[in-house]
Amino acid sequence: MPDRELxxxxxxSTGLTEAVAGRLVDDILAWYHEDVESYVRRRHANLHLxxxxxxxxxEQIAAELRERVVAAPALSARQLRRIVSG
Structure with a gap:
């Protein structure tokens, strides 16, 4: 069970059952648990597509990372390129 208070x-605040609210919170926390390198690779592939x-x-990925709920470190275009290209 995720954070009881949350x-x-x-x-x-929503009227959802406790079970549904727990699944919702788990799902949202899992979404933001993605590490920076996985996020960069996934977003780059999606944008490239x-x-x-x-x-x-x-440029877009760097801006998105600044706005993530769980703040990622500031990455330069060169660092982003290295994550994508290896």
């Missing part, structure tokens, strides 16, 4: 809050060129993709 599940209680979600239950009270939609025709976004590398320079623009690295």
């Amino acid at each position: 599940v209680d809050h979600v239950t009270r 939609h025709g976004v060129r590398n320079a623009q993709a690295y």
Whole structure:
């Protein structure tokens, strides 16, 4: 079971059952548990699939990382390239 206080809050504020609120909190926390390198690789592949060129993709990913709920370190375009390319 995830954080009891958070599940209680979600239950009270949404009217969801405790079981559903617990699953919801688990799902959200799992989403934000993704490490930086996995996130960068996944987002780069997704952006590349939609025709976004590398320079623009690295810029967009860096901006997204600054806005993540769990803050990631600031990464330069070169560091992002190294994560993607190895």
